[in-house]
Amino acid sequence: MDFNDTPEEAAFRTEARAFLEKHLEPKGAKPLRQRISGEAFMREAKAWQKIKAENGFAQITWPKEIGGRGGTPMQQVIWNQEESQFDAPTGPFAIGLGMCVPTVIAFGSDAHKKRYVRPALTGEEIWCQLFSEPAAGSDVAGVKTRAVRNGDDWVINGQKVWTTGAHFSDFGIVLCRTDPKQPKHKGLTMFIVNMKDPGVEARPIHQASGGREFNEVYFSDVRIPDSDRLGEVGAGWKVALVTLMNERLAVGGSPGPDWAEIMDYARKAGTLGDTAFREKLADWYVAAQGYKLTKFRSQTALSRGETPGPENSIGKIITANQLQDICNEAIEMQGHYGLMVDEDTMPADALFQRSFMWAPGLRIAGGTDEILKNIIAERVLGLPQDVRVDKSVPFDELKQG
């Protein structure tokens, strides 16, 4: 039992680190508030993605024929660990390369792969995932966005919501209802959609946190050629499951202050001696450490060339709730003063306050706490599925509300 790389892993880590040092500054070299955003960030992000792609670091596990490295999942883990030590402009490509493009690769034609994979890999084109709708969140198979066949095309009308990056994306995969007479899982079909089509409108959602990072997307008579269908007509759910399986591999951590940050704050504030606080701090440490070490267990399986067990599914349930609790505790520790949100004057640049308003979203995004617990109960423990009154009923006869 040890935490060491194998000689092959160590060699790859050295190579990755040397490459990163050549191109990027270490994290923390620039203060948080001097970081760029908006269009300037996107330019840098695209440039960095191109460099990665040209040097075989963009999608390490993808085969070389499609521009990957042909590497192991453990090498991808090592790359992620090393890249996170640097001030790398990542983010805009995660959904496309992590979820959408793998779906295109799995279900698309050779023409699709030729057309879409390379520009996504080099950062020239960005993808988004158009699944959730106002009436189809956890129950995503209940989407209502309609695709109606018209000659060689499909005509799309409807609304998607919580679409990350829709406003800067070039393409998306969109889950549509093609046959409302079928039970809900059976009448769905997946398409590739051009996000620059005049019938596609992305509007930012004004989030509870005050920001506008997510979008709702409206489709008005958007024509999609049948050749841009992914999978069979009516097989959209099967296609969506492949995308979602990739999503579940991607979610886990929740960015924001952890036990070390609140401990540091309490020390500075002189409240670290409080017994009740110390007991909470111990609980946070144990759970956070538990998740971190659980990832090490999964990585051990990867390193041995095995498939990791289901243990990683505990991640977001732990981290999102803990983030919320830690922010709440820090604010209450600050008392009335803790209500204030000014980044220039508040302790820790108001990180606790900002994350306090993000935390509710993290408990919902990428699978709510409740859905994640259902997944553990059903797929890990083998417990029966919930009662599904809608499973065999034609979609257009279902109760809506």
Add this chain to the structure above:
Amino acid sequence: MNFDFSEDQKFLRDEARKFLTAQCPSTAVRAVLDAEDITHDAKLWSQIGEMGWLGAAIPEEHGGLGLGMLELCVIAEELGRVLAPVPFSSTVYMLAETLKLAGSEGQKAALLPKLASGEVIGALALSEGPGEPDPASLSVRFEGGKLTGTKIPVTDGDIASHAVVLAAEGSGASLVLVDLNAGGVVRNPVKTLDPTRSHAELVFDGTPAERLGEAGAGAGLLGQLLDRVAVLLAFEQLGGASRCLEMATDYAKERYAFGRPIGGNQAIKHKLAEMYVKNEVARSNCFYGAWALSSDAPEMPEAAAAARLAASEAYWFAAKENIQTHGGMGFTWEVDAHLYYRRAKLLAVQAGAPKVWKEKLIRALETKNAA
């Protein structure tokens, strides 16, 4: 990254599970539970001795197998799964580890071989009354080679041949070793929440004893000892918690109410999912504790505390919610759920309750941060 047990260690686990499933069914645990005069499963104890488990982590020069602490962790988890009613933890985690940590060459040579062969049963005597014993104000005293005072309760105190006792000496505290069969000790059995493990009050009245380690070094040695004990007990707790999750899950699939298995209801599904999350947090922290224990890592204080805390929390939650999932059946004497509930409590408090370990953990993090 190699954060897992080896193939050999997994083989040992599989063999241990097979052996204990056959030799320690719940009827064996209940035999100790139900009969006032049965203190432990003597047959199982001698079989465990024959398997060499008592000496798994004792060097070969002292009659052990000379395997290592990781192997002991593997065995501990399996013993915890089946609630083995034997004085394994008292003898191996507590007495043997004290001797390895603080014993003189003479003490080790005299006791470790007998311990490995099953002739010696150990006990660790700390508690004197409600709350954690404070090394600065102990009532049991060791002066001039004689021990005086009362320890209560002492796990396996009625069957042990040798006890490690925390006692005041001069102005400090020391660890001392007592041969309980040499006379001068009154042992009074005491009833506890977990009758599957025996407990006693030990009354010393000028009882001959010998010191382990330096005079006044008791508090420091005890701290080191309890870090080691914590990891090993955590594996027993993990085994028990895992078994509770299995029992609850199996029952939730079999038990029908309102026309379907109760495990189809989210109130039960989510409860069991939470149990799974806590058990995985415990397993990962236990692995880290095992790594620190087996490699003498400087991270041992926080690793031991986190393993113990995670495992105590997981076992408590799993044991109480296992009863709850079983409904009325879970509250009957016949269903084993209460045996785990009882054992969960014994293991959570016997070497420092969670509150104590939380404070130890935060102190360790403060020390690390200051360094």
